[in-house]
Amino acid sequence: MSSRARRTLLSLIVFFTACGVAGMFISQKVGAQSSTDESAFRDSLKKFTDVYQVVADNYAEPLTGDKPDDVIYDGAIPSMLHTLDPHSNFYDPKSYAKMREDQHGRYFGVGMTIQQQNNKIIVVYPSEGTPAFKAGIRPGDLIVSVDGKPTEGLDTSAVADLLKGPKGTHVHLTVTREGAASPLTFDLVRDDISHPSIDLKYEIRPGVLYIHITQFQETTGREFSDAIDQAGDIKGLLLDLRGNPGGLLTEAVSVCDKLLNKGQLIVSQRGRAYPEQSYRAQHGNGGHVFPVVVLVNHGTASAAEIVSGALQDHDRAIISGEITFGKGLVQTVYPLSDNTGLALTTYHYYTPSGRLIQRNYNGVSLYDYYYNHGQPQNNKDREVKLTDSGRTVYGGGGITPDDDITTPKANHFQELLAAHNVFFNYTKHYFINHTVDKNFQVDDAVMTDFKQFLTAQNISYTDQDLNGVDDWLKTNIKAYLFGTQFGETQRLRIEADWDPMIAKALTYMPQAEALEQTALKDAAAKQTAQNSPTE
Incomplete structure (x- = not known):
């Protein structure tokens, strides 16, 4: 067995032992643990380690590289937990760190959301007020390198790790932007990045x-x-x-x-x-x-x-x-060894x-x-x-x-545009030769340009397709353009102003007020009854 496989097996034994000890402790608190239960647990643990030993020694390919961790982190432990219920879960070191970061709602970095597309790392949007936003990084920028290290072939987690670091330290980014003659470089100073809920x-x-x-x-x-x-x-x-x-x-x-x-x-x-x-x-x-x-x-x-x-x-x-x-x-989240969690x-x-x-x-x-x-x-x-x-x-x-409000179902044309990420990509195209201000509206000239873009992208459509979702098209075009020009909050607000579920929910406000008044009257009546003298 390789040293990596032995280390993984040891981690697994520690994990199961931790679970077993926790289970024994809990059971003892309710008087349910016996020496027979403890013996059965240890027998089960030995059976599992025996199986892993046979796999590690005799599998057709050696358990090298990340395979030992994959067998345990992605196979044995999740499968065991999912036999209990759908929500008990195991966090490997990366997912555990991400979970803790999400709970805290802040980290040190440059402040942008990134995504992997076609083996390249693309900026989805920079968060407002962050170093990335202030420097002028835009949605759609392709990150070519971080501190001179090429990003091609790296996943988003690896690139995110490169972007994070101690507050006040510098990180150098090289990006390519649609319409730009040459790559753009940015010298960003890492800061405390909040991620509001x-x-x-x-x-x-x-x-x-x-x-x-x-x-x-x-x-x-x-x-x-x-x-x-x-x-x-x-x-x-x-x-x-x-x-x-x-x-x-x-x-x-x-x-x-x-x-x-x-x-x-x-x-x-x-x-x-x-x-x-x-x-x-x-x-x-x-x-x-x-x-x-x-x-x-x-x-x-x-x-x-x-x-x-x-x-x-x-x-x-x-x-x-x-x-x-x-x-x-x-x-309940239990921290375990090797920066993992249960x-x-x-x-x-x-x-x-x-x-x-x-x-x-x-x-x-x-x-x-x-x-x-x-x-x-x-x-x-x-x-x-x-x-x-x-x-x-x-x-x-x-x-x-x-009160029921059903999520609107997209038609085939809307699904097609979503699959091709059309509005995000059109925004990159539009800003090559245009800009927008707060008075911008999607007029006939913009719609003509949008249709030409669809044709250039080999996306077929009919006038009936466009006319059937005209408001939806114009809302999304404007929302994505404003998101790039003014920040992600503007995109979300334009979408919310149009959202038919939100519009319908707002019509229930008088009903909510009547419910609130009834609740206040009931509470007042109960208080009066409590304060009334009894004979």
């Missing part, structure tokens, strides 16, 4: 604040609180949680705390090894109330479902959109009304669980609970919205 917040209608939370990380609660406080006299809030995969439970609690009354229950955790733990609003909204509409879809999961469920159960918000993902399992399911979470949001995953493949979950067959098979005012809500399969 709220990527868009603005007054979308007079007095109505729109906030989109991408995930729940260490800064989310503070970001949300600041956004509410800075908005002043709010007449309504549209909270967009579409595509939010969740994140840190504490930050979901913090967001709810800003909207609920002090003392109201937000979420409960129940696990095998520990007592039930409940989270309540510690500070509350201080009487600052306004109607709230929450927009969700099939990609809204975990911590985002905690927020949706708590606001729905307390009649604090109208939930609109599509039924959410249905992840009610809570993972995310192990330790709790189930329940909304204030007692709903378990976790969807059934027994007998379902991992692929179908994540990509083909769809709607539950019918509500009669789901647990029924009541909100504070007596409205019916359902558990056991995600958060069911109060």
Whole structure:
């Protein structure tokens, strides 16, 4: 067996031993561990190491290079965890570092999102206010080298590592840009780069604040609180949680705390090894109330479902959109050796009304669980609970919205343009000979140029194709052009102003206000009853 394979096997034994010791400790706390269980665990560990030893000694090709790690990190450990549930997970050193960076919401670097295309590294966009943005790096720039090291053949993770470094240090970039006669060079000084979880917040209608939370990380609660406080006299809030995969439970609690009354229950955790733990609003909204509409879809999961469920159960918000993902399992992340980590399911979470949001995953493949979950067959098979005012809500399969809004389905022509990344690529073409200002509109001249670009890219279309999605085309053309000229926030805002799901959700604001008034009256009546003398 090679030294690399032996090292990997040792790491595996450490991993399983850590899991076994943790399991024994937990079981002992509930009085369930026996010497027979411990012996069975050690026998299973020996069987696995024996199998690995045979593979390492006799496989047709030697386990050299990254193969030992691949066998363990991508095979044995994930397969073991996925027999438990779909969400227990193992993080190899790269994914563990990325997970921790995402949770912190900041790092030292130059501040741009990159992507690998055709074996080359392309800038998707520089984040506003960062060294990359200030230096004039644009979406679509191809990174040729970093500090003289060619990037061809490197993946995004490797290039990102080259761009990161201690604050105040220099990094030299060479990029090529469509229309530029020669490569461009940039000398950037690394800085503290924040990655906010709220990527868009603005007054979308007079007095109505729109906030989109991408995930729940260490800064989310503070970001949300600041956004509410800075908005002043709010007449309504549209909270967009579409595509939010969740994140840190504490930050979901913090967001709810800003909207609920002090003392109201937000979420409960129940696990095998520990007592039930409940989270309540510690500070509350201080009487600052306004109607709230929450927009969700099939990609809204975990911590985002905690927020949706708590606001729905307390009649604090109208939930609109599509039924959410249905992840009610809570993972605790355990740091392991070699900069790896284990995310192990330790709790189930329940909304204030007692709903378990976790969807059934027994007998379902991992692929179908994540990509083909769809709607539950019918509500009669789901647990029924009541909100504070007596409205019916359902558990056991995600958060069911109060008002349905279906995600628009793209037609064949739209899918074709998306597959060819047309708007991103057209933007690079347009800026060769043009620029835009804040008064720019997509007029006939721009549309003629866009059609010529489609033809040059061998993308066939008919006038019917174009006319059928005219508003969508003009919105995306303008959004991507503004994103390059003024920053990613402008692109997101133009798209939000057009978004038909957002437009529909805003129509439920009067319904949300009526719900809020009912909740206030119920709370006042309960308070009066509590204060009334009894005989």
